[in-house]
Amino acid sequence: MRAALLTVAVVVLAPVFQVMVVNGLGLPGGGPDVVLVAVVALASRPRPPVAALLGFAAGLAADVAPPADHTIGRTALVLCLAAWACARIPARSPSRLNGRLDGRSPEETTRLAAGTAAAVAAVATPLQAALALVLGDASWDAVLHRTPGVLCWTVPAAALVAYAAARLPRARGRRQGYGRRYGRGYDRTLRRHRPWRYGA
Amino acid sequence: MRDTRRARLALGLLVAAALILITVDHRSAALPVIGPIRSAAASFFGKVENVSAGITGPITGFVGMVKAAPGAERAVADLRKENARLRGELSAQRVDQGRMGKLDKMLGLAGLGRYRVVPAQVVARRSVPGFEDAVEIDAGTVDGVRQDMSVLTGEGLVGRVVQAGPDTSTVALLTDPALSAGARLEGSNEIGVVSGLGEEGGGENLVRFRLLDSSAPLAVGRRIVSFGSQQSKPYVPGVPIGIIERVESVPGELIKTAYARPFTDFSAIDVVGVIVQAPKRDPRDSVLPPVPRPAPTPMRARGRDQRQNEWWLGSPRVEAGPGDRRDARERGDARRRADEPRDQTGEPATEGRETGGEARVRPGRAAGGAEMPGRAAPAARPAEERPGRRPVAHAAAPAPETRGAAARGASGRAAAGNAATGHATGHAAAGHAGAGRIAPDSRAVAARPDAPPAHRPRERDGGN
Structure with missing residues (x-):
């Protein structure tokens, strides 16, 4: 519940933060894309469909938050895909230690989340620029001029924020195990063999 | 899966x-699908943005300040520099304004006596204690200054020109022990000699006044004016010299000696005027500043009648015409004057001038005709400018019955650098200072409707 409230708050406030603080600072290169950073940081926890919905909502909010005059749905599409990817890649990638899913130590989990977030941000920013170009929202000149700077800010910011978010203690409901995702029997087995995943 | x-x-x-x-x-x-969505979102996010502006405003402001810090430092340095420059300008302007006031005052005095003056500024001072006391002024023969001309300030006599060069002249001050000038007691025909004290003055710049007639009354607080030399060289008549501060009476001596404090502050002479042409008529005492009124506290102690006497005697003493003065002296008027508080003499002396000056100052500044002998030395000026570069304050002699008013008018005009017009301003300026201050005595009576008509004759009788 708290996670859901936090997510809603982030979805609503990220575009506001973007237009009121980051764009107001006049950073060299334009500053990071705050909405993208927030989405890739938050999307590693929920399941992929929920993450996609989160990304869609955040993108839609960024699309309509004034002052915005680009095509509605552009950021929603990109962020929806980005959030889905962020939720799916860690869940699907096997551990390097034993080749099994969920055989990862907490360190590996956080590093994986940060890496995924950086990669997704690195792909999503040019994708957004390309989409803006296709839809006629921006000119070649502006895209070529702005994208490198935004990329330079967004990718490290996404990595850092995702790493920090993955380090946060898990909510109690989630810490009880993986029963909802993989079945209760598997959860029990896991609890016996990998006690660190349960806070022990 | x-x-x-x-x-x-x-x-x-x-x-x-x-x-x-x-x-x-x-x-x-x-x-019509997207429009409402957009407007609804805009209103919602607009509200959120409005609320958060209070929080984010200071943040962005602070960051902007930090980013602008290097430039701000430069801006502060620039502003400091500019501030210093403006400060200097302001103080220079203040000095100029002070000089302008002095020049105004001097021209006013010259107008009162109808002296024709050439304004000048003191550029150097030479003072060998006990031997000589002289200043160098930045006006010379090119400006019409010749040897043996009287020099005055707005307060009174300064000295005389002892040497006139083409651009500068040397003026020996009254305080120079080698200098002597004929002087006359105010309100009488008693004459004497004023000479500088030099070292003996003890740094107080006093001058010695020796009255030739030892029997004549000589009281502290009486004022002396220049008597005037033959053909007004080197001294023109009527210029205020000083006020008697100490009387030295040695029994059996033929000459009475007094020490007078000059009206001019000799330690701070700046703007002076050289009298290039004496008035056709002796201005007598008309150039003297108005007589200070007695202090109100002693008046309350005295009776009403006496107070009226004081009033009556206090003011028209200066106004009295030449024929009246001997009477005044003979009836022992001097004793009365000696009673007057001495500390009052200095302060109101400027009063009359200032009121007249109000009318003068403005046109003088606006017209700019009276050129300030200011920062640039005369030698630096182009030679072809010289003949006309100094405004000569000249008052055309008006009809006798408008003398008092016209004298002020003349001063106003002198400051305005416009000697031909301005009679009306003179009348306006003369309004307060008393229609009769310089007028003949008969008019002085007429000009005081509040005074008891029988008063003056009675005084005269009593005196005789």
């Missing part, structure tokens, strides 16, 4: 929704 299908379906739906939105918004901007 049970959920994958549902997950893919959800993703597909979301992507499809996004694409539909894009298509709708991109293809048909006029469609």
Whole structure:
């Protein structure tokens, strides 16, 4: 519940933060894309469909938050895909230690989340620029001029924020195990063999 | 992997929704679907942004300040420099203004006596204690200054020109022990000699006044004016010299000696005027500043009658015409004057001038005709400018009955650098200072309707 409230708050406030603080600072290169950073940081926890919905909502909010005059749905599409990817890649990638899913130590989990977030941000920013170009929202000149700077800010910011978010203690409901995702029997087995995943 | 299908379906739906939105918004901007969405979102986010502006404003402001810090430092340095420059300008302007006031005052005095003066500024001072006391002024023969001309300030006599060069002249001050000038007691015909004390003055710049007639009354507080030399060289008549501060009476001596404090502050002479032409008529005492009124506290102690006497005697003493003065002296008027508080003498002396000056100052500044002998030395000026560069304050002699007013008018005109016009301003300026201050005595009576008519004759009788 708290996670859901936090997510809603982030979805609503990220575009506001973007237009009121980051764009107001006049950073060299334009500053990071705050909405993208927030989405890739938050999307590693929920399941992929929920993450996609989160990304869609955040993108839609960024699309309509004034002052915005680009095509509605552009950021929603990109962020929806980005959030889905962020939720799916860690869940699907096997551990390097034993080749099994969920055989990862907490360190590996956080590093994986940060890496995924950086990669997704690195792909999503040019994708957004390309989409803006296709839809006629921006000119070649502006895209070529702005994208490198935004990329330079967004990718490290996404990595850092995702790493920090993955380090946060898990909510109690989630810490009880993986029963909802993989079945209760598997959860029990896991609890016996990998006690660190349960806070022990 | 049970959920994958549902997950893919959800993703597909979301992507499809996004694409539909894009298509709708991109293809048909006029469609009435997007408009309301946009406006609703705008109002919601607008509110959020309004609320958060209070929090984010200081943050962005602070960051902007930090970013602008190097430039701000430079700006502060620039402003400091500019501030210093403006400060210097302001103080220079203040000095100029002070000089302008002095020049105004001097021209006013010259106008009162109808002296024709050439304004000048003191550029150097030479003072060998006990031997000589002289200043160098920046006006010379080119400006019409010749040897043996009287020099005055707005307060009174300064000295005389002892040497006139083409651009500068040397003026020996009254305090020079080698200098002597004929002087006359105010309100009488008693004459004496004023000479400088030099070292003996003890740094107080006093001058010695020796009255030739030892029997004549000589009281502290009486004022002396210049007597005038033959053909007004080197001294013109009527210029205020000083006020008697100490009387030295040695029994059996033929000459009475007194020490007078000059009106001019000899330690701070700046703007002076050289009298290049004496008035046709002796101005007598008309150039003297108005007599200070007695202090109110002793008046209350005295009787009403006496107070009236004081009033009556106090003011018209200066106004009295030449014929009246001997009477005044003979009836022992001097004793009365000696009673007057001495500390009052200095302060109101400027009063009359100032009121007259109010009218003068403005035109003088506006017209700029009276050129300030200011920062540039005369030698630096182009030679062809010289003949006309100094305004000569000249008062055309008006009809006798308008003397008092016209004298002020003349001073006003002198400051305005316009000697031909301005009679009306003179009348206006003369309004307060008393229609009768310089007027003949008969008019002085007429000009005082509040005074008891029988008063003056009675005084005269009593005196005789």
